[in-house]
Amino acid sequence: MHERRALRRAAVGRESVCIARRGTGVPRVYGFPLAIGRSLVLLRNVDDFDVDGFTVLPLRGVTNVRSKEYERFVERVLGDEGQLRGVHRPQHPVRLDDWVDVFSPLGAAGEIVIVECENDADADFCIGVGTGVSSDAVGVHQFDAKAVWDSAPTVRYDDITRVRFDERYTHVFGRYVGEPPAS
Numbered sequence: 001m002h003e004r005r006a007l008r009r010a011a012v013g014r015e016s017v018c019i020a021r022r023g024t025g026v027p028r029v030y031g032f033p034l035a036i037g038r039s040l041v042l043l044r045n046v047d048d049f050d051v052d053g054f055t056v057l058p059l060r061g062v063t064n065v066r067s068k069e070y071e072r073f074v075e076r077v078l079g080d081e082g083q084l085r086g087v088h089r090p091q092h093p094v095r096l097d098d099w100v101d102v103f104s105p106l107g108a109a110g111e112i113v114i115v116e117c118e119n120d121a122d123a124d125f126c127i128g129v130g131t132g133v134s135s136d137a138v139g140v141h142q143f144d145a146k147a148v149w150d151s152a153p154t155v156r157y158d159d160i161t162r163v164r165f166d167e168r169y170t171h172v173f174g175r176y177v178g179e180p181p182a183s
Helices: 002-013 069-080 099-108 168-177
Strands: 017-021 029-036 040-046 051-058 062-066 112-117 124-131 137-142 154-156 162-165
Touching: 002 017, 002 029, 002 062, 017 069, 029 051, 040 099, 051 168, 099 124, 099 137, 099 162, 112 137, 112 168
Parallel strands: none
Antiparallel strands: 017 029, 017 062, 029 040, 040 051, 051 162, 112 124, 112 162, 124 137, 137 154
C-alpha cells in the first residue's frame, strides 16, 4: 500500500501530511503521523495553524497521502508560531493493531473521545467516554450539546472512520460535563 509507505516516511521525517479518505463529503485530515499499526494510524492534529489533539484513522479508508510544498509551508508557520513543540505522542499510549487497542487505554483513563462514522448517510458523531469494549464494537457513554450525560450507544468498529481525543474542545467540554453517572 503506497499510502502506508507515505505515512511511515512522514512519521520518520517528522513531516506533516494531508490525508484524503474514502467516502463522499468525508473531510481531509491534516497532521503529523506518529505511529502506524497493522490497521490504524495515529496523527497529531493540525487545524488552522494550530496543533491540537490526536486522530486515529483506519488505514482501509486512506486513499491518498500528500506531503509536499503545502505541508512544508504549514510546518514553517507552525515553527514560527511555536506550535511544533506540541507535536508529541499522547499521554495515554495506544497501540494501533485494532480498535480494542485504542479504546481500552483511553476508556480506562476516562479520556473523552469523539467517534465519527462519516460514511453513513446519517453521519454519526458521539462524544463521551468509551466503555464496554468488545471484539467488534465499543460503547460510548455520551453526552449531549448541553453537557448532559445520555445513553451509551454501541458503535461497530467497521463503521468508525475517525476517532479524536485530547483536544482543546474535549477538555473544555469535559470541565462542564463532569463525571458520568454510575451505570
